[in-house]
Each structure stands twice: as structure tokens, then as C-alpha cells.
Amino acid sequence: MGENKVLQKKATREAFGDEIVRLGGLNKDIYVVDIDIGKSCKTTEFANKFPKQHVNVGIAEQNGAGLAAGLATTGKIPFVSTYAVFGSMRMAEQIRQEICYPNLNVKIACSHGGLTPANDGASHQAIEDMGVLRTIPNMTVVMGADYHSTRKLVAQAAEKYGPVYLRFTRDTMPFIYDENEEFTIGKAKKLKDGNDIAIIANGDTVYLALEAAKQLENKGVSVKLLDMHTIKPLDREAVVECLDTGKIITVEDHNILNGLGSAVCEVVAEEGRGKVRRIGVQDQFGQSAPYEKLLELNGITIENIVNTANEMLQ
Structure with a gap:
């Protein structure tokens, strides 16, 4: 990185x-x-x-x-x-x-x-x-x-x-990565390894998830963080590995229905263990407004990722 x-x-x-x-x-x-x-x-x-x-x-x-x-x-x-x-x-x-x-x-x-x-x-x-x-x-x-x-x-x-x-x-x-970083379609990129909670993000929300993970780590929380750049085929093995924490937060700039959060929930349901909280567009249309404001209106923020993690960890 x-x-x-x-x-x-x-x-x-x-x-x-x-x-x-x-x-x-x-x-x-x-x-x-x-x-x-x-x-x-x-x-x-x-x-x-x-x-x-x-x-x-x-x-x-x-x-x-x-x-x-x-x-x-x-x-x-x-x-x-x-x-x-x-x-x-x-x-x-x-x-x-x-x-x-x-x-x-x-x-x-x-x-x-x-x-x-x-x-x-x-x-x-x-x-x-x-x-x-x-x-x-x-x-x-x-x-x-x-x-x-x-x-x-x-x-x-x-x-x-x-x-x-x-x-x-x-x-x-x-910028999150440097030009020498390698990527494979269908294989998640692990940014952090931890055992208290897992955050899976993709696209423009990865940076927000990274900043949230840093804040949580400063409070002593061990965070696993994945950049799930490929929604399909989803890296099922990486999701299953996240279930070792028992808690997963997904973060996406997409409707929470049928996007990254849904794809992760499908795997979790089939595995029969763990909890997932989805952060993303709340099944509502956007409007004409600054990008950061639109994210805020849907709870796609560093603060909400941190608060959601703290709620899950209680």
C-alpha cells in the first residue's frame, strides 16, 4: 500500500x-x-x-x-x-x-x-x-x-x-495502493488482518473503510479489512475467512439490495454462522447534491462504519 x-x-x-x-x-x-x-x-x-x-x-x-x-x-x-x-x-x-x-x-x-x-x-x-x-x-x-x-x-x-x-x-x-501492487479479478485484496471484526468494502468506499479501521484500531479493536473489488465472482473463501470474527460490515456505493452486501450475506447464510451489517445506498434514489452529502444521507461515512462496528462489538 x-x-x-x-x-x-x-x-x-x-x-x-x-x-x-x-x-x-x-x-x-x-x-x-x-x-x-x-x-x-x-x-x-x-x-x-x-x-x-x-x-x-x-x-x-x-x-x-x-x-x-x-x-x-x-x-x-x-x-x-x-x-x-x-x-x-x-x-x-x-x-x-x-x-x-x-x-x-x-x-x-x-x-x-x-x-x-x-x-x-x-x-x-x-x-x-x-x-x-x-x-x-x-x-x-x-x-x-x-x-x-x-x-x-x-x-x-x-x-x-x-x-x-x-x-x-x-x-x-x-490513492490507496502504489503502482507495484498486484490484483487478481475474483480475489479479494486484504488491507488489514484482525480477529475482532471484519469490514468488506469495494470501489470508492474502500478508503472510508480504511480510515474507519484505523480509528477502530486506535481504540484497540482488531480489524480485518478487505477490498472486494470483484462482486462476481465473489471471493467466497475470503468471506468465509471473515466469519472467524463472527461479525462483518459491508460498505458500498450501491444499493444495499443485490450488491456487495447481498452477495456477502448469501455466503454467510449458506455457511450458517456470523452476523452482517450492510452500509450502502438505503434503497432510495439520489438527488442533485455534492457527492459527500449524498454519502452522508445514506450513512456511507467513516463515522457510521465506526459506530456500526462498536454496536456489533458490544
């Missing part, structure tokens, strides 16, 4: 933009299918450098998914790039029928995940996307916690055969 870089910030959509340019230079089969928002999704540099590997379909998400499926049948590795709310739900039928059902090698790379669109309002805040897409067979669902982890996970997605949903933030996120 790059503790000294924790105050440095970059949006994870910037990580996608930088990494897709690197990948495009290495492999001429890497394509970007833009939905006419390349500036926001950080694909304009790719389009300028590799015009023959870039297609802009206009504001037509479903067409973009179908075109990407077609490209995949010819051996190309297309990344469809749009906002998360449209890349998950407007494209959902095409993702199911044309990408996941034939198990084609298409990547759905989406910026503006979770509440990070903030002032854009509820219409642009994707709070259901990972839950919707994790229910579709053959789909892999991933969200990196910071710039460096996201770059590594995008690179892994390009190497991994099959449909992958990659979710990025619009807002800047603190």
Missing part, C-alpha cells in the same frame, strides 16, 4: 483512460466503442491515437452493445464505454442476449458509477448497476478502489476471456 500517497487523488475513470491507451498500443485487437461521451469517459486520447480501433456509435447504447458483440465474434476485444446507469440498464437486454448468452469477449467500461455523478442527479447515478449485471450468467463485475488498482484490473479484464463489467468513479478518489 502507498500510505504516503493517500492524499493524492484521481478519478478511476482517468485510470481507464490511461490504461486503455497503453493496451491499445500493445494489442491492435483492443477496440473502444464510444457512446458519444468520450470526453467524460476518458477515451478521446485512445480515439486520437488509434482511430482504426475506435468506433463512435452516437447516443445509441444498445447499438454499441450489438456492435461490440459483432466485433468480438471476429476476434476483437471491444470495450464499450459510457455512463454506468446507461451501460448497465439501457443496454441490459443486449448485454444478456447478445453478449452474455453467447459468452462473447466484450468489456462494458463505465464511468459515473454509484453516487459519484452527484450534482447530475438521480437520473445519472447508477446505484443498481452491479446488482443488475451480477445476476446475468457469464458476467464478471469489477470496481477498483483507486487509480492504480483500477489500471491493473482493466488490464486483467483485457486478458480475461468473457463479458466483464468495469465500474469507475467520476469524482477523484484518494
Whole structure:
């Protein structure tokens, strides 16, 4: 971990933009299918450098998914790039029928995940996307916690055969890792090991969970902390290991229904032991407000993670 870089910030959509340019230079089969928002999704540099590997379909998400499926049948590795709310739900039928059902090698790379669109309002805040897409067979669902982890996970997605949903933030996120840290899709990243309580977070909430864990440790609480960057396939072994504490808190910038919290609860219920408390979007739409305020309205805060842990430990 790059503790000294924790105050440095970059949006994870910037990580996608930088990494897709690197990948495009290495492999001429890497394509970007833009939905006419390349500036926001950080694909304009790719389009300028590799015009023959870039297609802009206009504001037509479903067409973009179908075109990407077609490209995949010819051996190309297309990344469809749009906002998360449209890349998950407007494209959902095409993702199911044309990408996941034939198990084609298409990547759905989406910026503006979770509440990070903030002032854009509820219409642009994707709070259901990972839950919707994790229910579709053959789909892999991933969200990196910071710039460096996201770059590594995008690179892994390009190497991994099959449909992958990659979710990025619009807002800047603190650096947690350094550029030498390695990541594996489907394998949780352990940030802290402890035996009193476990916290499992993903995406933009990992930093909040890390700060909460530090506060708890200062009070003598032993905390296990996982960055569960892959929602599907979930690292079941890592969740089961957390059950040794008997207490798990999940933290996510996503509806608490069918996201990380639900995925963890499924494992815990099947194991038949332990308790889980879910912190995330409280099954309500967002509104136009600053990102931090929206998190606060849903209890996705350092303070609430600490208070929840203390309640569970009593």
C-alpha cells in the first residue's frame, strides 16, 4: 500500500483512460466503442491515437452493445464505454442476449458509477448497476478502489476471456495502493488482518473503510479489512475467512439490495454462522447534491462504519 500517497487523488475513470491507451498500443485487437461521451469517459486520447480501433456509435447504447458483440465474434476485444446507469440498464437486454448468452469477449467500461455523478442527479447515478449485471450468467463485475488498482484490473479484464463489467468513479478518489501492487479479478485484496471484526468494502468506499479501521484500531479493536473489488465472482473463501470474527460490515456505493452486501450475506447464510451489517445506498434514489452529502444521507461515512462496528462489538 502507498500510505504516503493517500492524499493524492484521481478519478478511476482517468485510470481507464490511461490504461486503455497503453493496451491499445500493445494489442491492435483492443477496440473502444464510444457512446458519444468520450470526453467524460476518458477515451478521446485512445480515439486520437488509434482511430482504426475506435468506433463512435452516437447516443445509441444498445447499438454499441450489438456492435461490440459483432466485433468480438471476429476476434476483437471491444470495450464499450459510457455512463454506468446507461451501460448497465439501457443496454441490459443486449448485454444478456447478445453478449452474455453467447459468452462473447466484450468489456462494458463505465464511468459515473454509484453516487459519484452527484450534482447530475438521480437520473445519472447508477446505484443498481452491479446488482443488475451480477445476476446475468457469464458476467464478471469489477470496481477498483483507486487509480492504480483500477489500471491493473482493466488490464486483467483485457486478458480475461468473457463479458466483464468495469465500474469507475467520476469524482477523484484518494490513492490507496502504489503502482507495484498486484490484483487478481475474483480475489479479494486484504488491507488489514484482525480477529475482532471484519469490514468488506469495494470501489470508492474502500478508503472510508480504511480510515474507519484505523480509528477502530486506535481504540484497540482488531480489524480485518478487505477490498472486494470483484462482486462476481465473489471471493467466497475470503468471506468465509471473515466469519472467524463472527461479525462483518459491508460498505458500498450501491444499493444495499443485490450488491456487495447481498452477495456477502448469501455466503454467510449458506455457511450458517456470523452476523452482517450492510452500509450502502438505503434503497432510495439520489438527488442533485455534492457527492459527500449524498454519502452522508445514506450513512456511507467513516463515522457510521465506526459506530456500526462498536454496536456489533458490544
